[in-house]
Amino acid sequence: MAPDPAEIESAAAILRAGGLVAMPTETVYGLAADATNDRAVARIYEAKGRPSFNPLIVHVADLAMARRVAEVPPLAEKLAGLFWPGPLSLVLPRRPDSGISHLVTAGLDTVALRSPAHPTARALLVAADRPLAAPSANPSGAISPTTADHVREGLGARVDWILDGGSCDVGIESTIVKIDGDRVTLLRPGGVPREAIERVVGAPLLSSGGGVEAPGMLQSHYAPRARLRLHATAPSKGEAFLAFGPATVDHPYSLNLSETGDVNEAAAHLFAYLRALDSLCAAKGLAGIAAAPIPDSGLGEAINDRLRRAAAR
Ligand code: TXA
Ligand code: MG
Helix, strand or coil: CCCCHHHHHHHHHHHHCCCCEEECCCCCCEEEEECCCHHHHHHHHHHHCCCCCCCCEEECCCHHHHHHHECCCHHHHHHHHHHCCCCEEEEEEECCCCCCCCCCCCCCCEEEEECCCCHHHHHHHHHHCCCEECCECCCCCCCCCCCHHHHHHHHHHHCCEECCCCCCCCCCCCEEEEEECCEEEEEECCCCCHHHHHHHHCCCCEECCCCCCCCCCCCCCCCCCCEEECCCCCCCCCEEEEECCCCCCCCCCEEECCCCCCHHHHHHHHHHHHHHHHHHHHHHCCCEEEECCCCCCCCHHHHHHHHHHHHCC
16 A cells, blocks of 8 residues: 555654654554654553553664664664664664653663664655654554554554554564674564574574563563463364464364465464454353464564463463
8 A cells, every 4th residue: 555645744744743643564553753752752651551661662764864863883784784674673772862752762771773664654754754663553461453443443542643554564563683792682573583683693693681671571462352372283162263274173263374384474464363363252252262383483483472472461
């Protein structure tokens, strides 16, 4: 869906005035505000009901905008050169003169940056001509939105404008890595598979120690209302089924993430199917959702990460 220039211009005007705009990205829809405006950023936390210790990702049009916000060491330049625009967020040292609101970074001396690939997000960044803070456009702890309707259902009137860019192609949030010189730590698996980054870095990614490194990686997240049971080879009686791979079970309340067993296709369907099965459980009085095992390679690592959090209570 090509962005309409007049609508982009109105949305950019809302952002410049301190408002909130939901924008499609290739990963999930983001709830965008001017990252340099404290009051606008405060509105993001308020609209989402998000704890203020959980920092936001800053979206930039390109590397030039990134360099104005953060110190970009050579390895980060290389990763950005290969994966931007796209689903990779880089946690880098914040520049003292970055102009970014301290609410965005929750008081940290680092900032997470990403340049999104979706044409609507790109057009909005260029028109607003400033970095945009944007977490996923859902109430804190709920399933991330991959369509404009999901945003409407979750945030509705709390957003000043919703740009509709269709369904998100990748469907799962960006991979977040922290760069310290030549050390690269995986903070969140996401839309760029670990293997692709490791090929560039030439070493396995370090794993994060938890808490302090990635304050937002809360245990329970993406939570459906229904109970979610993982690694289920088949649904029990009274359960909905989130299937994966060639259909083995004939089940009335089943959605298949990918009949061909393609993890990229599965990622693109994940959040929409979780929502659909969650509604089905409520409507039919089902006991919960059983989810089939997903291989851990490629985007499978990110899918399994989201499913684990969705199952945590
Ligand atoms: O694909 C995405 O990344 C989407 C789209 C909208 O771009 N955004 C997104 O944002 O997923 P959000 O706010 O839902 O997730 C941001 C994550 C949180 O886990 C947060 O803790 C982490 O990024 N984060 C942000 N700044 C950080 C920093 N300076 N250090 C470590 N983690 C950081
Ligand atoms: Mg989120």
